[in-house]
Amino acid sequence: MNVSLSIEVIAVILIFIGTVFAFLSAIGLIRLPDVYTRSHAASKSATLGVLCVLFGTLLYFWITQGVFSVRLLLGIFFVFLTAPVAAHVICRAAYRSNVELAEESVQDDLKKVMQEE
């Protein structure tokens, strides 16, 4: 078993781990009670999963074909930059358009500030 074959196996295992993370985040998107808790599942674990998949793809093409794709690196950087921003923007829009919190929530610090404005 030479080096390039074992690195190829590592890349494929990275891709599989990433899809497992994406599947778990989809389960969280179904099971969690309201939009604010769901945004944890949709932003954090889905971003980690897609970063694992894209990094595995980068490693695979680098090892097997000798192509170090700068476009893929740019894609990884862009997803890493924009996924938290998108989750933040959605949560902000949800709070400003008066989406209710789940009944299990115990604390709402933003309510006082919004009432003072």
Next chain:
Amino acid sequence: MVELVLMSSLFLLILSILLTLYRVIKGPSMPDRVQALDAIGINLLAGVAIFAVLLRTSAFLEIILLIGILSFIGTVAFARFIERGVVIERKPVD
């Protein structure tokens, strides 16, 4: 062996897209649907990457960047629409 693992990860990805589609259809409020659509865009991006590995071609790598940018712009536009009622604000003309 490599093909088997890649196919099974593609299957998991399609399953997670279907689960997220349930949230798009049922979601009680509008931000729920936008959030689920964003998650579908990210999953689709990973699916294109897996297809590129499966077909052993590096021709699809621009599409990953393109889907990422389009998904982000769509999410931000939807969020602005939900928050303010318009996507592009114009200054009132005197």
